[in-house]
Amino acid sequence: MLSEFDLIARHFAPIAGEAGLGLLDDAALLRPPVGHDLVITTDALAADVHFFADDPPATIGHKALAVNLSDLAAKGADPLGFVLALMLPAQKSGMRLDDDWLAAFAGGLGALAKSAACPLIGGDTVSTGGPLGLSITAFGSVPAGRMVRRSGAKPGDRLFVTGTIGDAAIGLQLRLAEKQDKALQLSADHGHFLHERYLRPRPRNAIAAILRGHAHAAMDISDGFAGDLAKMLRLANVGADVLLDNIPHSVAARAAFRHDPEFRETALTGGDDYEVLAAVPEAKAKAFATACLKAGLAVTQVGTVLSEQAPIRFLEADGKPR
Amino acid sequence: MLSEFDLIARHFAPIAGEAGLGLLDDAALLRPPVGHDLVITTDALAADVHFFADDPPATIGHKALAVNLSDLAAKGADPLGFVLALMLPAQKSGMRLDDDWLAAFAGGLGALAKSAACPLIGGDTVSTGGPLGLSITAFGSVPAGRMVRRSGAKPGDRLFVTGTIGDAAIGLQLRLAEKQDKALQLSADHGHFLHERYLRPRPRNAIAAILRGHAHAAMDISDGFAGDLAKMLRLANVGADVLLDNIPHSVAARAAFRHDPEFRETALTGGDDYEVLAAVPEAKAKAFATACLKAGLAVTQVGTVLSEQAPIRFLEADGKPR
Numbered sequence: 001m002l003s004e005f006d007l008i009a010r011h012f013a014p015i016a017g018e019a020g021l022g023l024l025d026d027a028a029l030l031r032p033p034v035g036h037d038l039v040i041t042t043d044a045l046a047a048d049v050h051f052f053a054d055d056p057p058a059t060i061g062h063k064a065l066a067v068n069l070s071d072l073a074a075k076g077a078d079p080l081g082f083v084l085a086l087m088l089p090a091q092k093s094g095m096r097l098d099d100d101w102l103a104a105f106a107g108g109l110g111a112l113a114k115s116a117a118c119p120l121i122g123g124d125t126v127s128t129g130g131p132l133g134l135s136i137t138a139f140g141s142v143p144a145g146r147m148v149r150r151s152g153a154k155p156g157d158r159l160f161v162t163g164t165i166g167d168a169a170i171g172l173q174l175r176l177a178e179k180q181d182k183a184l185q186l187s188a189d190h191g192h193f194l195h196e197r198y199l200r201p202r203p204r205n206a207i208a209a210i211l212r213g214h215a216h217a218a219m220d221i222s223d224g225f226a227g228d229l230a231k232m233l234r235l236a237n238v239g240a241d242v243l244l245d246n247i248p249h250s251v252a253a254r255a256a257f258r259h260d261p262e263f264r265e266t267a268l269t270g271g272d273d274y275e276v277l278a279a280v281p282e283a284k285a286k287a288f289a290t291a292c293l294k295a296g297l298a299v300t301q302v303g304t305v306l307s308e309q310a311p312i313r314f315l316e317a318d319g320k321p322r
Numbered sequence: 323m324l325s326e327f328d329l330i331a332r333h334f335a336p337i338a339g340e341a342g343l344g345l346l347d348d349a350a351l352l353r354p355p356v357g358h359d360l361v362i363t364t365d366a367l368a369a370d371v372h373f374f375a376d377d378p379p380a381t382i383g384h385k386a387l388a389v390n391l392s393d394l395a396a397k398g399a400d401p402l403g404f405v406l407a408l409m410l411p412a413q414k415s416g417m418r419l420d421d422d423w424l425a426a427f428a429g430g431l432g433a434l435a436k437s438a439a440c441p442l443i444g445g446d447t448v449s450t451g452g453p454l455g456l457s458i459t460a461f462g463s464v465p466a467g468r469m470v471r472r473s474g475a476k477p478g479d480r481l482f483v484t485g486t487i488g489d490a491a492i493g494l495q496l497r498l499a500e501k502q503d504k505a506l507q508l509s510a511d512h513g514h515f516l517h518e519r520y521l522r523p524r525p526r527n528a529i530a531a532i533l534r535g536h537a538h539a540a541m542d543i544s545d546g547f548a549g550d551l552a553k554m555l556r557l558a559n560v561g562a563d564v565l566l567d568n569i570p571h572s573v574a575a576r577a578a579f580r581h582d583p584e585f586r587e588t589a590l591t592g593g594d595d596y597e598v599l600a601a602v603p604e605a606k607a608k609a610f611a612t613a614c615l616k617a618g619l620a621v622t623q624v625g626t627v628l629s630e631q632a633p634i635r636f637l638e639a640d641g642k643p644r
Binding site: 024025026027028029030031032037038039040041042043044045046047048049050071072074075077083084085086087089121122123124125126127128129130131133135137139140144147149150151219220235 | 354405461
């Protein structure tokens with residue numbers, strides 16, 4: 001095993017930004033743009049809870065940063081940088097985190113950091129007797145007072161989601177079924193797409209500025225669409241009608257639904273979407289959708305926020321609640 | 323086990339600052355004072371590596387924050403707040419992290435956060451199949467461009483340390499000896515003092531402003547005095563003479579030296595001091611010491627920085643290198 005110093009110099013200094021001071025000091029330095037607030041988010045991941053220990057290391061590095069970038073996007077914040085705490089299993093643990101593993105991990109992490117303009121600026125590497133653990137704290141900036149809250153939804157707001165919902169949760173089920181030699185009868189392309197959506201979430205950072213200009217509230221969907229929607233609405237003490245037919249699902253997910261109708265439930269309640277849920281006032285809904293389209297972001301209107309104390313209803317095509 | 327939501331509401335929301343938004347949003351918000359840089363430090367701790375799983379939970383909470391506050395102090399930064407990533411062992415792991423444990427942990431963490439004016443502003447709680455893991459990222463502010471680097475030592479600078487050196491490393495040895503029923507013949511008071519120094523480091527945050535006004539370089543001593551001094555000097559490509567007799571040791575540590583001379587070595591090379599090492603230009607050395615005295619901080623001059631390429635020498639009273 002490399003020393004902490006060599007490990008940092010070899011694998012992490014190359015992906016560090018200027019503020020990381022070459023990762024040689026005890027601390028990083030960040031100067032948020034004048035007139036801006038700093039937005040801070042933390043997401044921790046443990047092997048065999050949030051990813052499989054035998055996942056490709058590049059995807060583990062990618063995912064650890066992606067889930068944090070997704071939070072910044074949903075808050076309307078533009079990425080500035082991140083710090084990484086890495087808990088590496090001691091040799092005896094059986095998980096082989098050798099030099100090749102670290103190089104691939106840092107490669108996946110660094111590629112996303114570069115494409116998102118969110119450099120590594122500091123962190124810590126420690127040894128643990130347990131499985132691999134990762135914690136990333138990411139920093140973004142918003143013009144002062146403009147962070148998009150989770151709590152601001154108002155009656156009449158239109159509810160939008162980016163991308164497609166449920167792919168990653170189905171991808172995880174496929175992965176688990178594979179491990180039990182119970183592979184499902186999906187085409188290889190569909191299976192690959194769904195699994196990739198689980199392994200390599202794509203944070204929607206292009207939506208940040210659009211949310212600031214249009215949304216009353218937003219959050220990223222990480223714990224399942226239905227549950228995360230409920231969290232947002234409860235904070236504002238409002239209800240909503242959601243049209244089930246309007247919820248965007250990928251072609252691959254729809255193929256999975258045909259194979260096993262239970263996957264419809266998985267898609268709405270499973271986690272790991274890393275799409276953005278936004279509540280946009282009716283008057284700005286069209287402009288919001290147009291701005292997203294221009295930015296190359298797929299968004300779909302899925303429902304409407306109702307008055308205080310109303311329930312959250314998921315409506316079938318015939319208008320009946322499921 | 324409480325849900326993540328209940329766990330946060332019961333134990334962590336009460337110690338959160340305003341910027342934590344009640345810990346109900348996806349992100350925290352920080353507005354560093356105008357004209358200031360943000361200093362960011364991350365330290366991770368794993369059970370049975372950085373602390374014992376059966377340590378009092380209040381001291382685990384205290385230590386996790388203290389080691390980060392110590393980094394801020396050494397950088398000349400005044401604390402603003404911190405985020406916590408908590409990796410809680412799943413039930414099966416045998417480590418009982420019940421409601422009482424969490425209450426005591428949050429109590430220890432919150433007490434130090436309050437006394438240091440460094441509130442909890444966000445974080446994440448996840449489950450792990452391994453031992454307890456903690457990662458704290460702490461934020462501080464310095465007037466723009468005034469962060470005290472690790473790398474700025476210059477020939478002629480006087481080397482100072484705060485407090486006393488080696489107590490925690492000896493305290494750890496005592497604790498390990500106890501576990502093996504090989505208790506050393508130290509008085510109960512001395513044993514307790516040394517063990518407390520290991521369990522409950524006291525970050526020297528009062529030194530931050532003084533360092534900004536006087537020091538060329540500073541770092542906190544966490545991996546052992548000798549090794550950390552070498553890190554600072556190598557970065558500046560300079561050497562130093564350190565007078566062994568001048569290194570401050572507590573009465574309890576000196577009693578341990580008498581019991582077993584090996585502890586002299588432990589004191590200089592062991593970790594967990596969380597004192598501050600500073601390189602101060604000769605012209606400011608007296609003013610630095612006076613300012614520390616006024617702030618109630620014990621500091622001791624232990625050596626002098628030598629020219630480039632010179633070695634680091636630890637000198638006995640007779641002037642001979644050890």
